[in-house]
Amino acid sequence: MxxxxxxxxxxxxxxxxxxxxxxxxxxxxxxxxxxxxxxxxxxxxxxxxxxxxxxxxxxxxxxxxxxxxxxxxxxxxxxxxxQELEADDARLILEAGLSYDTTMCIWSDNKLYGNKLNDRIQEYSKATKITPLLLPSTGQLLAQGITKILWYDEISKIQQIEKELRETAHFHTVTFCTSKPFYLEFFSSKxxxxxxxxxxxxxxxxxxxxxxxxxxxxxxxxxxxxxxxxxxxxxxxxxxxxxxxxxxxxxxxxxxxxxxxxxxxx
Missing domain, CATH: 3.40.50.1000 (HAD superfamily/HAD-like)
Incomplete structure (x- = not known):
């Protein structure tokens, strides 16, 4: 071939x-x-x-x-x-991330935002050498468009969250999967x-x-x-x-x- x-x-x-x-x-x-x-x-x-x-x-x-x-x-x-996430889906992912109290790494307009500027997001940002920004209002971020959302947490918690989302999530056009055992990534299923x-x-x-x-x-x-x-x-x-x-x-x-x-x- x-x-x-x-x-x-x-x-x-x-x-x-x-x-x-x-x-x-x-x-x-x-x-x-x-x-x-x-x-x-x-x-x-x-x-x-x-x-x-x-x-x-x-x-x-x-x-x-x-x-x-x-x-x-x-x-x-x-x-x-x-291809960015649909706004309705992005909102649901952000709301779910807040309810799970997990660290969210959110990519919008090639900038990195986080709901927490903690050790996890600082560690995640090292590979890109980008300084993470604190999450602005959800409306502002949705207006910019969100390319990808990543949740970073303990492996056992990520496994449990993924299992629960497979059973209960009501996203419209979202694919989510682990890229590393402690990363759960969300992006458009398109x-x-x-x-x-x-x-x-x-x-x-x-x-x-x-x-x-x-x-x-x-x-x-x-x-x-x-x-x-x-x-x-x-x-x-x-x-x-x-x-x-x-x-x-x-x-x-x-x-x-x-x-x-x-x-x-x-």
Whole structure:
């Protein structure tokens, strides 16, 4: 198969546990791109959390952020596509977060807002180097538009909240899932990492049968299932591995992304 596009998740996939891309993986990605591959970072992070890695890769092209809710061109920062949460849904998520007394990290207009400026949101903001702002009035934030909401709490509490929301939530067009055991993310169900790949294909001229997706988390399942070749990292949970066409023998600490590109591109 002649693959033209590959998307790789960041945390637990492209990045090792020190939040770095190894020089070896950078080299393999650059070699694959030099042979015509379009390579895209695909993450739940905002663009601010991607920029230094994109610079390290030294390549240009589409970048998938907010789990597919926003796609940007790394060459000039142009927004190629965006889809925010419906206002009614965003309001329900904010109200539920307050009732659960959880820490909410809210992305609006590429700015980070929080209902609490506590240690959790400060820790979360380190990856993006953005100073979080205290949540203004709900009406003001809804008027700006909300791209993504993330709840950050104890793992046991996040598990319980997710279970309860699966049974009782009355959202209209919302997808929610854990990206890390202590993160519960909410974004429009009109978007996903899989949908983002299709959007990029429309712009760059490739089809689903020419795509590779590499990930390790439950928020990567849509693209792993959708791509012609869905690859799960060796460190992925079993439920993610079960949905993959290929499982790397290496983990994110052992250049697992490079393994996929070496085997199927180079």
């Amino acid at each position: 002649n693959y033209k596009f590959a998307a790789a998740d960041m945390d637990g996939t492209l990045l090792n546990d020190e939040n770095e891309i190894t020089p070896y993986t950078v080299e393999i990605i650059q070699r694959a791109v030099s042979q015509g591959l379009i390579f895209s970072i695909c993450t739940g992070r905002p663009i601010q959390g991607v920029e230094r890695y994109q610079e390290q890769l030294g390549i240009q092209g589409p970048v998938i952020t907010y789990n597919g809710a926003m796609i940007l061109d790394s060459a000039d920062g142009r927004v190629l596509y965006k 978007v996903s990492k899989a949908t983002a790949i299709d959007r990029i294909g429309e712009i760059y001229g490739f089809t689903q049968v020419e795509t590779i997706a590499i990930g390790d988390g439950f928020n990567d399942l849509s693209m792993i299932r959708h791509a012609a070749l869905g690859a799960a990292m060796g460190n992925a949970p079993d439920r993610v591995k079960e949905c993959a066409d290929y499982i790397t023998t290496r983990t994110n600490n052992q250049d697992g992304v490079a393994e996929v590109l070496e085997k199927f591109i180079l």
